[in-house]
Amino acid sequence: MRAALAGMLSVAMICGSFAHAADIAAGKEKAGLCAGCHGENGISQTENIPSLAGQQDQFIQWQLVFFRGGARKNEQMQPIAEQVGNEDIRNLGAYFASLTPPRDPKPDDNPDLSGKGAEAAAGRRCASCHTDSYAGTKAVARIAGQREEYLVKALHDYKSGVRTGGAGAAMTDVAYPLSDEEITALAHYLAHL
Numbered sequence: 001m002r003a004a005l006a007g008m009l010s011v012a013m014i015c016g017s018f019a020h021a022a023d024i025a026a027g028k029e030k031a032g033l034c035a036g037c038h039g040e041n042g043i044s045q046t047e048n049i050p051s052l053a054g055q056q057d058q059f060i061q062w063q064l065v066f067f068r069g070g071a072r073k074n075e076q077m078q079p080i081a082e083q084v085g086n087e088d089i090r091n092l093g094a095y096f097a098s099l100t101p102p103r104d105p106k107p108d109d110n111p112d113l114s115g116k117g118a119e120a121a122a123g124r125r126c127a128s129c130h131t132d133s134y135a136g137t138k139a140v141a142r143i144a145g146q147r148e149e150y151l152v153k154a155l156h157d158y159k160s161g162v163r164t165g166g167a168g169a170a171m172t173d174v175a176y177p178l179s180d181e182e183i184t185a186l187a188h189y190l191a192h193l
Contacts, residue, residue: 022057027095030088033080043102050150054101058139060093062166072165101135102145108192117189120182124174129167134193140167144193151187159183 031042034052039045042053052060066072067081084092108114121127121134131137134144143151157163158175178186 022090022094024091024095024098026088027091027093030084030092031095034092037076042096042099044147044150048147048150048153050146050154051102052096053099054135054145055096055142056136056138056140057093057097059136059141060096061089062139064089064092066165072163072168101142102147104145104192108188110188113185114189114192116182117185117187120178120186121189124178124186126174126186129170134190143190146191148187148191151190152183155183155187 034042037044037046037049038052042051044051063072064081064084067074067077068084070078126134129140130143134142136142154163155175155178158168158171159178161172163171
């Protein structure tokens with residue numbers, strides 16, 4: 001509870017201050033720390049590591065605060081986020097949001113699976129939070145075009161309760177009833193948008 005409160009206060013300070021507009025150039029410079037895992041220009045080439053390019057500004061900010069405060073657990077991210085100040089978080093959010101989101105260069109190799117994924121997305125009402133285009137909004141993640149295996153991992157982590165912080169409770173409720181087949185189909189569909 002204490003970590004969550006600290007995280008919310010940090011985000012309020014980050015998002016609530018318009019006196020210090022984000023500096024995209026400074027965010028780009030700081031993003032050098034991120035490139036080793038999340039890829040050049042925020043497009044991951046590493047299995048189970050999400051792409052950050054085109055991700056929502058506030059989503060990036062929230063996640064960094066959650067990692068920094070310990071509300072979201074990750075052995076690699078937490079020590080990095082602990083060294084990032086509020087201004088850096090603001091700048092990183094603006095920088096990654098300014099980048100072109102990843103596009104899957106290959107055509108959908110399994111349109112039937114994508115069809116099942118579209119049904120699962122509609123049935124779980126994913127668009128009610130992630131928007132009709134699944135591009136996210138404000139503090140809600142862009143999931144369109146995300147790495148397929150990362151989406152599978154994230155949904156399994158939500159389903160099992162391993163991933164907490166932020167939308168953890170809401171996403172756990174959404175992911176828990178999904179079968180492995182629905183998770184695979186949903187991830188395939190979203191990755192090919």
